[in-house]
Amino acid sequence: MKIVADENMPLVREFFSAWGEVVPVAGREITADQVADADLLLVRSITRVDKALLGQSAVRFVGSATIGTDHVDRQWLQQQGIGFSAAPGCNAAAVVQYVLSVLATLCDWRQCTLASLSVGIVGAGNVGGRLYRQLSALGVECRINDPFLEDPNLPLCSLDEVLERSDVVSLHTPLTRSGPFPTWHLIGESQLERLSTGALLINSGRGAVVEQAALLKVLNRRPDLRVALDVWETEPDVDLTLLERVDLATPHIAGYSLEGRLRGTEMVYQAACAFFDRPQSCTLQQLMPRPLLQALQLSCDTSPPESDDALGRRLGRLLYDVREDDLRMRQQLGASDQVALTFDRLRKNYPMRRENSSLSLSGAGSALSAGLQALGFTINPDKEESL
Numbered sequence: 001m002k003i004v005a006d007e008n009m010p011l012v013r014e015f016f017s018a019w020g021e022v023v024p025v026a027g028r029e030i031t032a033d034q035v036a037d038a039d040l041l042l043v044r045s046i047t048r049v050d051k052a053l054l055g056q057s058a059v060r061f062v063g064s065a066t067i068g069t070d071h072v073d074r075q076w077l078q079q080q081g082i083g084f085s086a087a088p089g090c091n092a093a094a095v096v097q098y099v100l101s102v103l104a105t106l107c108d109w110r111q112c113t114l115a116s117l118s119v120g121i122v123g124a125g126n127v128g129g130r131l132y133r134q135l136s137a138l139g140v141e142c143r144i145n146d147p148f149l150e151d152p153n154l155p156l157c158s159l160d161e162v163l164e165r166s167d168v169v170s171l172h173t174p175l176t177r178s179g180p181f182p183t184w185h186l187i188g189e190s191q192l193e194r195l196s197t198g199a200l201l202i203n204s205g206r207g208a209v210v211e212q213a214a215l216l217k218v219l220n221r222r223p224d225l226r227v228a229l230d231v232w233e234t235e236p237d238v239d240l241t242l243l244e245r246v247d248l249a250t251p252h253i254a255g256y257s258l259e260g261r262l263r264g265t266e267m268v269y270q271a272a273c274a275f276f277d278r279p280q281s282c283t284l285q286q287l288m289p290r291p292l293l294q295a296l297q298l299s300c301d302t303s304p305p306e307s308d309d310a311l312g313r314r315l316g317r318l319l320y321d322v323r324e325d326d327l328r329m330r331q332q333l334g335a336s337d338q339v340a341l342t343f344d345r346l347r348k349n350y351p352m353r354r355e356n357s358s359l360s361l362s363g364a365g366s367a368l369s370a371g372l373q374a375l376g377f378t379i380n381p382d383k384e385e386s387l
């Protein structure tokens with residue numbers, strides 16, 4: 001078999017080399033010629049997969065190690081009988097870790113607690129649903145807008161209500177251009193104007209869900225608004241004027257935990273095994289590196305005692321601090337005359353980041369445990385508490 005794979009797909013050789021030749025290619029440079037005699041194509045979010053790429057190829061299965069699928073013409077693949085699988089949920093925990101880090105930063109700016117914020121979630125699937133459950137467990141008031149959901153147990157409301165009544169609005173929809181509720185430019189000028197005074201808008205879904213020109217226009221009128229962007233309408237060509245105006249800027253790395261990226265590869269491997277009727281001889285468990293920081297014994301003897309809110313934020317930053325990504329992006333894009341190349345390089349050379357679940361905590365005390373568990377940490381109940 002010939003397997004053409006995005007060179008940024010970690011462990012792709014470990015999973016697939018027993019099947020044949022693995023040919024790594026830069027995601028933006030995969031051409032119709034390169035895949036003409038391939039059997040299997042493995043991509044990430046930056047490769048457009050459609051008739052133009054695969055019309056003349058032998059590819060029988062396409063795997064995308066991503067949650068989003070807006071880069072894939074799934075209808076055309078289906079018509080051709082070409083198998084397809086994405087990796088739903090693979091990096092949901094990482095995106096939530098990113099959002100929690102943004103919220104922790106907002107708490108610093110405002111000198112407030114997490115639990116004092118009201119958060120609006122637009123799109124409550126794998127990512128937004130997980131964010132809702134974690135924030136609710138932390139006592140944060142949430143509102144959800146998702147026209148596809150009907151669940152009396154969820155705080156569902158209209159998009160306008162989410163925009164008008166939340167301190168923070170976090171976007172987690174796919175990018176869609178058709179269907180009953182398309183999300184392309186879902187947030188335009190009139191929606192931005194509805195945001196409450198001093199609100200923070202977070203976009204870690206897809207850039208074009210927010211209309212960039214409208215965002216720039218409204219930000220000129222409303223200096224009170226704060227914005228955290230991980231995704232950009234014109235990426236990899238980020239608009240530097242917008243970059244300067246937003247409060248937290250990152251290069252589409254919200255989902256880039258090590259676990260999230262490796263899970264993506266494993267999920268497309270599993271789907272390919274099912275498609276080609278091959279046994280799964282390789283598992284992520286065998287390959288996942290041990291985290292550098294694996295266990296922490298907490299000693300809660302600060303005086304006055306530290307709240308779980310503050311401790312949670314401090315511990316969260318041990319594993320991930322969005323301000324470091326923001327600084328790196330500003331420094332590297334600021335010093336470069338090749339914005340798109342630098343944006344892609346920031347992603348390719350992204351530092352190792354582990355998810356909260358990789359860290360086992362003991363000595364947290366039962367009062368703190370619930371909050372730390374809600375943040376995704378593994379709580380080790382067997383150790384004696386050291387309060």
Ligand SMILES: NC(=O)C1=CN([C@@H]2O[C@H](COP(=O)(O)OP(=O)(O)OC[C@H]3O[C@@H](n4cnc5c(N)ncnc54)[C@H](O)[C@@H]3O)[C@@H](O)[C@H]2O)C=CC1
Binds near residue numbers: 092147174183205206
């Ligand atoms: N920045 C990053 O690194 C990452 C970005 N993403 C993006 O986040 C998106 C969401 O991921 P998941 O939660 O896993 O997807 P999902 O498919 O599980 O959930 C999406 C939710 O959005 C809802 N939705 C669809 N149209 C809507 C609309 N018009 N208004 C409100 N809600 C709407 C759906 O009903 C669904 O519940 C992905 O499609 C991807 O584009 C995902 C992972 C990483």
Ligand SMILES: O=C(O)C(=O)[C@H](O)COP(=O)(O)O
Binds near residue numbers: 043252256
């Ligand atoms: O999973 C998704 O959807 C994402 O947005 C990915 O995290 C983006 O990463 P790349 O596929 O562009 O490396």
